[in-house]
Amino acid sequence: MGERLVVLIGPTAVGKTKMSIELAKRLNGEIISGDSMQIYKGMDIGTAKIKPEEMEGIPHHLIDIKDPAESFSVAEFQQLVRPLIREIARRGRLPMIVGGTGLYIQSVIYDYHFSDAPSDETYRRHLQHIAQENGEMVLYEKLKDVDPKSAERIHPHNVRRVIRALEVYHCTGKTITEWQKTETPELLYDAVIVGLTMEREQLYQRINERVDQMVAEGLLEEVRALYKRGLRDCQSIQAIGYKEIYAYLDGHLSFEEAIEQLKQNSRRYAKRQLTWFRNKMAVRWFDMTDFSKFAEKRDEILQYIEGKLQQKTNI
Structure with a gap:
């Protein structure tokens, strides 16, 4: 087996960012973004990118590495992340992949030859x-x-x-x-895969609230800046949060309709993410429905990860 690795996955708006910081602080971790859209510069609000002040000094990798006009593939993600895992481990830190783009994460931790x-x-x-x-x-x-x-x-x-x-x-x-x-994937790392989940109605409510917050933070202005650059048939603009506002800027939807569609598309995406993770990866799930018990849940997850890593060290 290779390096020790923690993978934290889950649907959009479930609380991965907050949990990842809490875990990284206690596990001496560095975070690699497992999100296919947070790689783009200038796409901060719509991708719910972590703000510098929220990082609490934890190093983050693979954020803001591409211009929105550029494409990005699963194979490229794989090529960037694997050396990063080695480098972080060599520094005596624990690499942690955190995100919701299942195919990207799967491509790194299993032996797929794209x-x-x-x-x-x-x-x-x-x-x-x-x-x-x-x-x-x-x-x-x-x-x-x-x-x-x-x-x-x-x-x-x-x-x-x-x-x-x-x-x-x-x-x-x-x-x-x-x-x-015909591919028989093997796990390449001593990986502990943890998933955050939540009762559906609660998750959907959080998604709706997050979208309202994005609008308040200036999502329209962020998308308009890309629109004014003439970015059109790019991978980045297909992202949820951008294509809906583009439809508004093109005059196909009212602003209210675009935001409603954005909420609906985000809810559907969360559902697809959960289905994908459950079918494709061996995940230990933790329910985050009661967010008031966040600290208890964090300690439970921490105990699970430390126990698993200890087992792997002893093998």
């Missing part, structure tokens, strides 16, 4: 053109025909993943699900 996944840029461009000309649902229907299992997992509007699944099928004749089955 470079082996076949690709065909011409075909990908052809599919992008179809989506622009005829709408994204045309591609989604195509995916449902050739790979219904992936279609169940992938949101119809996540065009990038729909295209990727179609591309793998085009190149190999296998669905992405079948292709992934």
Whole structure:
């Protein structure tokens, strides 16, 4: 096994940021962001990025490393994080991956070889053109025909993943699900994987309140700055919180409708995150529904992590 590693996952708005700081302080940890959108500079409010004053001196990695015009892939995340884990461990600190982008985190801690996944840029461009000309649902229907299992997992509007699944099928004749089955992933680290969860109604209420807070903090101004730069067909602008405000700035929705859609999309995303984590990773879940018992829950999680790390050291 490799280095010791703590992974803290969970749906949006469940309280990962606050918990991660509390744990890192007690575990001598450094935090690696496991969020596919917090890598972008200038996208702070909409991605609920941790503020410098909230870090309490804990080093954070992989935040603000890309311009919103740039793309970012799972493979790139994997290439950046693995050396970081080694480097943090060499300094005698405990690496902690914290975030909600399951596929990114999975790609790091398991032995997946993304470079082996076949690709065909011409075909990908052809599919992008179809989506622009005829709408994204045309591609989604195509995916449902050739790979219904992936279609169940992938949101119809996540065009990038729909295209990727179609591309793998085009190149190999296998669905992405079948292709992934040929991979036998092994856990690369002495990892303790902890998940935060919450009763659904409470989580949805927190999500709604968080969106209202984002608006109060200046979400509209943040998105307008990107809009004025002419950023359009970028990966970053597909993020929840940005695409809805773009629809408002384009005149397709009223501001109230955009915010309502943002809340709804965030709630649906949280539901998908929980489903994904439960199906894909061996997680020890802790319920955060009663936030007044935060300190008790923190101590319980800490005890669990320390016990697991001790076991791994003794093996």
